[in-house]
Amino acid sequence: MSEQERRPENDGRDFADAMWSIPSYLLAGMAVYGGIGWLLDRWLGMSAFFPIGIILGLVLAGYLAYRKFSR
Amino acid sequence: MSVLAEVSGNVTAIGYGLAAIGPGIGVGIIFGQGVQAIARQPEAYGLIRQNMLLGFVLTEALALLGLVAPFIFAQL
Amino acid sequence: MSALTVLASDEFGAPTPDELFNLPPIIPGVDWFTKPVLLAMLSAILVIGLCWGAFANPKIVPGRLQNVMEYGYMFVRDQVARPFLGKDADRWMGLLLTLFFLVFIWNIMGVIPIAQFPVASHIAFPAVLAGSIYVLKVYLGMKHQGPVGYFKNLMFPPGLPKPIYLLLSPIEFLSNLIIAPFTHAVRLFANMFAGHMLLAFFSMVGFWFLFEKLTPLGAGVGVIGVVMTIVFTAFEMFIQFLQAFLFAMLASMYIGGSLHPDH
Numbered sequence: 001m002s003e004q005e006r007r008p009e010n011d012g013r014d015f016a017d018a019m020w021s022i023p024s025y026l027l028a029g030m031a032v033y034g035g036i037g038w039l040l041d042r043w044l045g046m047s048a049f050f051p052i053g054i055i056l057g058l059v060l061a062g063y064l065a066y067r068k069f070s071r
Numbered sequence: 072m073s074v075l076a077e078v079s080g081n082v083t084a085i086g087y088g089l090a091a092i093g094p095g096i097g098v099g100i101i102f103g104q105g106v107q108a109i110a111r112q113p114e115a116y117g118l119i120r121q122n123m124l125l126g127f128v129l130t131e132a133l134a135l136l137g138l139v140a141p142f143i144f145a146q147l
Numbered sequence: 148m149s150a151l152t153v154l155a156s157d158e159f160g161a162p163t164p165d166e167l168f169n170l171p172p173i174i175p176g177v178d179w180f181t182k183p184v185l186l187a188m189l190s191a192i193l194v195i196g197l198c199w200g201a202f203a204n205p206k207i208v209p210g211r212l213q214n215v216m217e218y219g220y221m222f223v224r225d226q227v228a229r230p231f232l233g234k235d236a237d238r239w240m241g242l243l244l245t246l247f248f249l250v251f252i253w254n255i256m257g258v259i260p261i262a263q264f265p266v267a268s269h270i271a272f273p274a275v276l277a278g279s280i281y282v283l284k285v286y287l288g289m290k291h292q293g294p295v296g297y298f299k300n301l302m303f304p305p306g307l308p309k310p311i312y313l314l315l316s317p318i319e320f321l322s323n324l325i326i327a328p329f330t331h332a333v334r335l336f337a338n339m340f341a342g343h344m345l346l347a348f349f350s351m352v353g354f355w356f357l358f359e360k361l362t363p364l365g366a367g368v369g370v371i372g373v374v375m376t377i378v379f380t381a382f383e384m385f386i387q388f389l390q391a392f393l394f395a396m397l398a399s400m401y402i403g404g405s406l407h408p409d410h
Contacts, residue, residue: 015120016230017400021322022128024330026135028322034139051143057318058136062128064315068304070121 018069029061030054083141090137097130159355162347168268168340187266190252194245223247227395231403239402246276247395250335254387257343258380265387268339270332273394277332280398285324288405300408331397338390342383349376 037053040046078085105123109116170182201216209217223244228236250267257265267273288297301323302316349372356362356369 016396017404018124019127020397020400021327022124023131023135024322024326025318026128026132027330028320028326029318030135030139031326032317032321054136054139054143058132060314061318061322062132064304064307064318065128066125067307070124 014069018065021069022065025061025065026058029057029059029064031057033057033060086141087137090140091134094130094134094137097133098127101126101130159352159360162344162351164340164344167343167347170264182264183266183269183272186256186262186264187253187272190249190256190266193252194248197248198245219248220244223395227392227399231396231399232406233403235403235406239399243395243399246398247391250276250394251388251391254339254391255384257339257346257387258384265339265343267335267390268343270336273332273335276394277328277335280331280401281328284401284405287402291406292408296408297405327401331394331401335390335394338386342379342386345379346376346383349373349379 033053033056034050035053037049037051037056040049040053101123105119105126108119112119172178172181173185174180197212197216201213205213220240224236224240227247228240228243232239250273253266253272256262257268285297288301292300302319303312304319307315352372353369353376354372356365356372361369
């Protein structure tokens with residue numbers, strides 16, 4: 001909604017939107033970067049990249065959700 | 072020694088159950104206190120909302136970390 | 148699947164998911180026709196009948212059925228459709244109202260005495276609903292924002308520093324197009340599944356310790372089981388309503404997000 005006015009209902013709407021999206025953002029972040037880490041581990045025969053990827057994905061997804069929904 | 076009670080099956084499920092207690096309490100506290108803060112000071116809505124969001128993201132990250140911890144430790 | 152084994156005077160086995168959810172066909176030989184399928188069909192007929200009876204020829208002074216259904220309509224319109232769809236709400240009420248009532252009656256089947264099986268605890272049912280909402284979401288997004296514009300709005304949220312898009316776009320893509328419909332279905336499924344297991348477990352405790360193996364020590368446990376069954380039945384009814392509401396609300400949220408590009 002481009003021309004929408006800042007009313008309390010709309011604030012509540014945005015807030016509910018954010019709260020329902022955050023878990024899927026975090027899951028997606030873990031899946032992308034954890035997946036990349038897992039593939040790197042398989043390729044290089046190591047076991048360090050998977051946890052690193054998980055944490056990195058969580059941090060990036062948290063940053064994205066925070067920047068996207070807090071204005 | 073006779074077995075009195077035993078738990079069979081996948082222990083990681085219990086681990087995740089225990090790991091979910093903390094974030095559960097945390098999310099409850101965040102939203103409870105956040106709603107209370109908004110009720111007390113509706114004019115500070117933007118600031119409270121932003122901090123609630125940050126707290127929720129960090130707590131939820133812990134809960135999801137518990138979800139993948141079994142996979143991480145199965146690898147190590 | 149793990150089984151918690153409690154050794155009383157004899158073995159007490161907690162109900163396993165296999166015996167609770169893997170039901171035999173009602174007519175031998177017709178493999179697809181099981182209890183959840185029958186209940187799903189009955190619920191669909193019930194929803195059609197209720198809406199037909201209430202809204203086919205509405206009166207100015209509403210009768211009993213019309214009154215109840217209008218209350219439900221008002222609830223869905225004010226709590227589900229309007230907050231997310233704004234002025235488009237009335238166009239989508241047909242879909243959202245049926246979705247809400249269908250999921251609600253599917254869920255409430257879990258505590259109706261003879262039926263006693265929440266249809267949504269087989270993941271196929273919520274998965275089909277969530278899948279059709281997902282197709283609708285992508286179609287509407289492409290129609291209203293253009294095929295390229297939809298993915299551009301989806302993957303590149305405005306207001307972030309340029310180089311960081313390289314890191315964040317995969318997350319946006321995966322979260323909106325794969326994880327979101329998945330959690331949409333799984334949230335309903337998991338709640339109904341766990342609730343049914345919980346009710347079955349506590350009523351099994353009550354039945355076992357009070358009727359099958361009545362011992363002085365076990366009677367207390369049995370009484371606790373019966374009391375917990377009653378408490379959790381009330382709790383389940385609340386959860387069933389809440390999950391139907393959330394399912395319809397998320398559907399309306401996805402439709403609204405596709406109709407209007409990101410604010």
